[in-house]
Amino acid sequence: MSMRRTLDFLLTDWLRVPALTQRERFAEHSAETFAAVLDTCEKIAADKFAPFNRLSDVEEPRFDGERVHLPASTQAAVRAYAESGMLAAAQDYEVGGMQLPCVIEMAANAFFSKASVAMGAYAMLTSGNANLLMAHGTPRQREVFAQAEFAGRWFGTMCLSEPQAGSSLSDIATRAVADGADFAADPLGPRYLLRGNKMWISAGEHELSENIIHLVLAKIPDEQGQLIPGARGISLFIVPKHSVDAQGQLTGQRNDVSLAGLNHKLGFRGTSNCLLNFGERGGAVGYRVGAPGEGLACMFHMMNEARIGVGLGAVMLGYAGYEASLAYARQRPQGRAMGPQGKDAGSPQRPIIEHADVKRMLLAQKSYVEGGLALALFCARLVDELHTGEAESARQAKLLLEVLTPIVKSWPSEWCLEANSLAIQVLGGYGYTRDFPVEQYWRDNRLNMIHEGTHGIQALDLLGRKIAMQGGQALLALAGRINTTVERAQQDAGLMSLGHELAAALALLGGASKKAWASGEPGDLDEALANATPYLQAFGHVVLAWIWLDVLLSLPEGEDDFARGKQAAARYFYAYELPKINAWLAVVARRESLCREMQSAWF
16 A cells, blocks of 8 residues: 555544644645645655665765765755745745645655655755744844745754764853854844854755855853853854855855864765864854753754654655565565475465565564554644644643653654664565665664654653653643543444553553652652663553554544555554563563663673
């Protein structure tokens, strides 16, 4: 079955997305306009991205000392994306946007992640950069910087990490000093000079657009010239690659931002990844966004959607591998039937898809990627509810997003990577070669457990903050939604048993959540959080079991192959995956101390 049919089913039959057109913000849209957006993006992805995915991997970015070289096909692809209007997909009509729901924007971008996630990254970063400026920038910053990005004339980046401070942003050392006594008089915003180094900057240097707008986290020194320690000292700055005047025109001068080197990566090779130096010649000119000390607050404004996007990107790489291995398994003859007849060497071989173990690997992939797609779209639909729903519905959406954001980022990153590994296994030796695309999908997907908050950080966020916030209100909101699905399943004889299993899994998760915090010294976070990652894994599997059951409840009447495939994938997940939570939650519940107490010398 095509991915598009699954996508349409999830959007229309399960999430009821066409009903959003009854809301004022989306009133000029219809089910037909939503479908047209998906059609357009599917075609651009198929024509401009997918045919060149391998080329972008083989001809990775190259720096000749003056400029970074990329294949011409990358330029053509990002131009086609910009011309589609998708850079401003969710923005107001007044700024050239399409006022699309987040869930449609995400669904449309899924085609690009599947076709070439590395080539698509330039546009995704630009859109995220501009969206942040629309939320936190001054009117002039929006007009000059964000709108140029929406038009595709300028592209954008996020400059967070530093060589000595990867995930620990509170330890960044880049500093921003007011540029003269009249620093606040610049129409583009309070003007600073930045000095420091940023590492792992995707799309940090290229020639795809006439300018690159860096959003840079840096610290402003206090009156004694000292950097304020911790996150409260971090501010956010717009630092263009090429200098811009007050009218938003290029001055012809390069800002004091230089490429120190390109990182050579396992995957995502088509996206340049850079070490950038700011202020080697005295200071890179930057314009502050928001108030001093609000840098992380501004940056985290976009984290929900960014992490949904990472999770969806992981799903689509898994989906691409699933489709490739499924097609291979259907045409690859090898082996014969078990039993006496199979011993006849003269009998015809069977396609490997007829072997039970190959079916197991394909079913696992199907359960991961289709379940992950449903999860990501559900979270995107929550974003729309947060922004356009009635007050109580928006409040519930906010609570659900709090607790589901670590899951939608981390679960697909782990399990759709596993889907890619299984795709390689289905192809056997061929899968390990570059003659087939599945090895590249695995390499590209391996990044997703690292960027936008590593797997372990998502686990600490979930167990250490999200489930306990507001007296456990977010966890209770999720449990309420799960129980509603269980109650509906009780009315369906074919799904009743799955409902019972989900209810038992939820109870087990709730019990382990309480036990994780139930003993030990007050405030002993180390003991409570030592097994945060197994907790994250179990939590994610319970969520996916719920998603699958809820999806089954929306299947149309009839027993066609489409419905049977969904039912089989859900059955697989409940039979082979959901039981894993018992082992994960056991170490959480007993506060297993092994990993916490392990000493460096013992290794």
